[in-house]
Amino acid sequence: MMKAASLKNNVTSSKKTAVVALAGNPNVGKTSVFNALTGSRQHTGNWPGVTVEKKEGIFTMEGIEVKVVDLPGIYGLSAYSLDERIARDFLMHEKPDVVVVVIDSSNLERNLYLALELLEMNQNVVIDLNMIDLAEKQGIIIDTELLSKLLNIPVVKTVAVKNEGIEKLKKVIVEAAASSKKATDIKYPSDIEKHVQALKERIEELHHLSDVSARWLAIKLIEQDAHVLSLMKAKLEESFSELNTFLMDIVSNLEKEKCDETSVIITQARYSIVHSIAKRTVKKKRTFQDKISLTDKLDKIFTNRAFGIPIFLLMMWVTFQITFSIGGALADLIDTSFAALSEYISSLLEKLGASGLLISFISDGIIGGVGSVLVFLPNIFLLFLAIAILEDSGYMARAAFVMDRLMSSIGLSGKSFIPMILGFGCNVPAIMATRTIEPEKDRVITVLVNPLISCSARLPIYTLFATAFFPKNQGLVIFSIYLIGIVLAIVMAKLFSVLLFKREVSPLIMELPPYRLPSMRNALSEATRRSLIFLRKAGTLIFTAVILLWVLASFPSSASYASEESFAGMLGKLIAPIFKPAGFGFWQAGVALLFGTMAKEVVVGTFGALYGGESLTQVLKNVFTPLSAYSFMIFSLIYLPCIATIAAIKREIGWKWTLVALAYLPFLAWLSATLIYQIGSLIIK
Amino acid sequence: MPLSFVKAGFVRVVAINGGRGLREKLYRMGIIEGDVVRVISNAFPGPILLQKGGIRIGIGAGMASKIIVQTLGGDGI
Numbered sequence: 001m002m003k004a005a006s007l008k009n010n011v012t013s014s015k016k017t018a019v020v021a022l023a024g025n026p027n028v029g030k031t032s033v034f035n036a037l038t039g040s041r042q043h044t045g046n047w048p049g050v051t052v053e054k055k056e057g058i059f060t061m062e063g064i065e066v067k068v069v070d071l072p073g074i075y076g077l078s079a080y081s082l083d084e085r086i087a088r089d090f091l092m093h094e095k096p097d098v099v100v101v102v103i104d105s106s107n108l109e110r111n112l113y114l115a116l117e118l119l120e121m122n123q124n125v126v127i128d129l130n131m132i133d134l135a136e137k138q139g140i141i142i143d144t145e146l147l148s149k150l151l152n153i154p155v156v157k158t159v160a161v162k163n164e165g166i167e168k169l170k171k172v173i174v175e176a177a178a179s180s181k182k183a184t185d186i187k188y189p190s191d192i193e194k195h196v197q198a199l200k201e202r203i204e205e206l207h208h209l210s211d212v213s214a215r216w217l218a219i220k221l222i223e224q225d226a227h228v229l230s231l232m233k234a235k236l237e238e239s240f241s242e243l244n245t246f247l248m249d250i251v252s253n254l255e256k257e258k259c260d261e262t263s264v265i266i267t268q269a270r271y272s273i274v275h276s277i278a279k280r281t282v283k284k285k286r287t288f289q290d291k292i293s294l295t296d297k298l299d300k301i302f303t304n305r306a307f308g309i310p311i312f313l314l315m316m317w318v319t320f321q322i323t324f325s326i327g328g329a330l331a332d333l334i335d336t337s338f339a340a341l342s343e344y345i346s347s348l349l350e351k352l353g354a355s356g357l358l359i360s361f362i363s364d365g366i367i368g369g370v371g372s373v374l375v376f377l378p379n380i381f382l383l384f385l386a387i388a389i390l391e392d393s394g395y396m397a398r399a400a401f402v403m404d405r406l407m408s409s410i411g412l413s414g415k416s417f418i419p420m421i422l423g424f425g426c427n428v429p430a431i432m433a434t435r436t437i438e439p440e441k442d443r444v445i446t447v448l449v450n451p452l453i454s455c456s457a458r459l460p461i462y463t464l465f466a467t468a469f470f471p472k473n474q475g476l477v478i479f480s481i482y483l484i485g486i487v488l489a490i491v492m493a494k495l496f497s498v499l500l501f502k503r504e505v506s507p508l509i510m511e512l513p514p515y516r517l518p519s520m521r522n523a524l525s526e527a528t529r530r531s532l533i534f535l536r537k538a539g540t541l542i543f544t545a546v547i548l549l550w551v552l553a554s555f556p557s558s559a560s561y562a563s564e565e566s567f568a569g570m571l572g573k574l575i576a577p578i579f580k581p582a583g584f585g586f587w588q589a590g591v592a593l594l595f596g597t598m599a600k601e602v603v604v605g606t607f608g609a610l611y612g613g614e615s616l617t618q619v620l621k622n623v624f625t626p627l628s629a630y631s632f633m634i635f636s637l638i639y640l641p642c643i644a645t646i647a648a649i650k651r652e653i654g655w656k657w658t659l660v661a662l663a664y665l666p667f668l669a670w671l672s673a674t675l676i677y678q679i680g681s682l683i684i685k
Numbered sequence: 686m687p688l689s690f691v692k693a694g695f696v697r698v699v700a701i702n703g704g705r706g707l708r709e710k711l712y713r714m715g716i717i718e719g720d721v722v723r724v725i726s727n728a729f730p731g732p733i734l735l736q737k738g739g740i741r742i743g744i745g746a747g748m749a750s751k752i753i754v755q756t757l758g759g760d761g762i
Contacts, residue, residue: 113713404743511740514739
């Protein structure tokens with residue numbers, strides 16, 4: 001660990017710096033390597049132009065300050081998904097001094113594919129054989145010396161979670177950064193290699209692209225990589241057509257010879273190189289036949305065609321029960337303390353001779369408004385904890401797997417299901433998570449229906465109403481709201497894919513990580529991080545909304561606080577008639593929903609501020625019936641995403657689609673709430 | 686026979702009758718002609734779960750019907 005003092009020293013003296021990028025397939029323990037390398041000295045930002053998280057950190061070794069950039073987990077550099085494009089653009093344009101390829105040692109063969117592509121790109125590659133202990137436990141022995149000799153690059157063994165081999169890795173990185181030695185080219189079979197060479201020489205003659213490896217460009221052009229083709233077209237302008245004629249000759253020759261597309265030919269050739277390297281360097285003590293892991297046994301159950309979906313529903317139900325039974329008890333505790341605080345402060349202010357207006361502002365506005373939202377902190381913390389545990393354990397990917405059949409029947413693949421589950425936490429990261437979804441059509445639909453997945457900010461609304469109106473069946477009632485959200489998302493996705501897109505098939509292909517005992521520390525820190533975001537929101541956005549609301553409710557001064565004659569009352573009365581068929585056509589509900597677009601928690605905060613001082617559950621019983629309460633919950637679920645979500649939708653899929661979302665959601669909300677209220681009234685009567 | 690008909694057990698991949706996209710994606714995931722993979726579960730007409738060298742890959746039913754395999758017997762577990 002470096003001390004802060006020595007870091008400062010480094011800054012003032014003439015320091016040497018280097019940039020190292022971490023690349024690797026998903027699930028190879030790249031994050032652990034990143035954490036082990038950089039310790040606590042890391043920060044996150046976004047990649048330029050996109051909302052994908054970019055993690056950076058630093059370590060210092062032998063007086064050199066090394067900046068570590070964590071690239072997204074990728075399988076190759078073909079730029080199929082946004083993640084791959086980001087990684088490739090970074091490698092092409094930023095030119096890190098060293099690229100560390102983190103490899104899951106149990107799967108050297110597949111992981112080497114990416115290493116090979118990076119070597120082709122003429123990157124300064126270091127191989128990190130991570131999780132070497134697990135591989136050795138499985139009887140896999142890797143001849144690192146031979147591997148290093150064959151590829152002519154350094155190879156280091158690590159167990160990042162146990163911090164083993166990290167110092168060695170740092171040393172090797174610094175050495176590699178200092179040396180300008182580049183790896184030797186890995187040759188393709190001669191029938192392909194001759195074309196690569198010929199094209200490479202042509203590209204070198206052009207001199208326009210001296211900053212990128214000509215060999216790599218040649219290979220990518222033969223592969224007919226769309227991204228590289230358009231890049232070359234833009235850079236070369238007129239001289240491109242000449243090069244392209246030459247290229248098309250090669251492509252058609254190769255395709256005739258091998259009876260296949262060039263992209264497949266190159267991928268296969270690359271694979272056979274990787275295969276022969278793996279064959280020479282990896283020794284397995286046991287055959288594949290006798291390896292039965294616990295993960296396989298669990299998968300037999302969790303991905304079973306009959307039990308898969310019921311198990312998933314059960315998991316969700318248990319999650320909600322835990323969130324509400326434990327969370328509810330804690331919430332009560334906070335509720336009573338806030339009520340006491342409000343009383344104490346207003347009596348204190350009275351003694352100090354404060355004006356009635358100020359007392360009302362503090363006790364009704366601030367404490368009533370913000371307090372009524374903060375009450376739900378335990379629920380939100382527990383929900384995020386549960387989601388983190390589901391993700392960490394590896395179950396989340398199984399949920400996507402079992403839902404693939406249902407998702408493909410609505411024109412999507414199981415991959416679109418993960419953003420839906422993440423949406424239970426917060427729609428903003430959920431919408432960002434759609435970037436791994438490949439067909440653009442799937443991505444657009446997944447983003448459009450995501451607001452129907454009920455996020456944790458809407459939880460306070462349901463909890464408040466369920467406590468007031470359905471005290472005995474709280475968990476069940478809230479569960480039903482979530483379920484309705486899911487069903488509506490499915491129906492709308494189907495509608496969108498039929499109405500707006502051609503019926504294209506979106507096949508599923510995804511890797512499922514092994515199950516593991518979820519780390520409580522990780523889950524707790526994730527839940528804490530999320531809860532802090534919620535707290536910050538309560539302190540800023542919700543606080544502002546509540547103040548604004550208090551002002552609207554207090555003025556004009558002729559009107560008494562939160563009365564129909566106040567500005568808030570007038571505003572509410574204006575829109576209230578719309579909600580009459582849905583059963584909540586009074587102005588307070590209108591105001592609450594209006595302010596709720598800032599952040600959904602504000603719906604509760606508004607009721608808190610408007611009915612300030614009294615027990616909220618009691619007051620609500622005077623204005624809502626259980627039926628209209630349920631209809632109000634449904635309306636809150638659907639009507640409009642919060643501002644942050646709208647911004648995320650716009651960033652990910654553009655204005656046109658954002659307008660589609662903003663048009664269909666309020667309409668669907670009104671329709672659903674009205675149907676529930678009207679049909680419910682008939683049944684109850 | 687198509688992979689989508691295999692209940693469980695070991696199979697050898699004989700051919701992948703798909704377009705460029707499908708084959709490249711499978712290759713990059715480490716599934717290639719000639720490989721031996723294990724079918725862990727098949728939820729036909731839902732997706733299929735494959736395992737190869739400790740990596741588990743879920744493949745949709747439509748995709749699985751384009752992968753021709755030869756069964757080698759054995760149990761999925």
